[in-house]
Amino acid sequence: MHELSIAQNIIQIVNSSVEKDKLSLVDKIYLKIGLLSNVLIESLNFSYTSIIDNTPLKNSILYIELLPIKIRCNDCNEINTTNDFIFTCPDCKSSAINVISGDEMIISSIHLKDESE
Ligand SMILES: [Zn+2]
Numbered sequence: 001m002h003e004l005s006i007a008q009n010i011i012q013i014v015n016s017s018v019e020k021d022k023l024s025l026v027d028k029i030y031l032k033i034g035l036l037s038n039v040l041i042e043s044l045n046f047s048y049t050s051i052i053d054n055t056p057l058k059n060s061i062l063y064i065e066l067l068p069i070k071i072r073c074n075d076c077n078e079i080n081t082t083n084d085f086i087f088t089c090p091d092c093k094s095s096a097i098n099v100i101s102g103d104e105m106i107i108s109s110i111h112l113k114d115e116s117e
Contacts, residue, residue: 069102
């Protein structure tokens with residue numbers, strides 16, 4: 001399953017970027033996911049929570065921000081962002097458009113609980 005391997009990837013990245021003894025303090029992981037990446041958010045959250053169970057990351061939560069799709073028109077050169085899968089240029093109605101972003105998946109930050117709390 002697509003989302004399960006993404007969840008495993010996230011955990012790998014968190015494991016390699018946070019010191020081992022601080023892993024249990026991770027409480028929020030901020031992700032940015034392009035709308036074109038075909039990730040089912042609910043399924044990703046479900047996969048994630050099921051694999052962190054019984055690991056030092058068990059108290060962490062994913063915060064997912066969806067990124068719009070960016071398209072550039074080859075006819076009028078306008079760049080537009082869209083949340084829908086429309087693939088004609090909103091400016092000149094041309095269908096000669098290129099998708100320039102929208103399939104990214106980025107971990108934007110990893111938040112640790114304050115140890116003094
Ligand atoms: Zn256009």
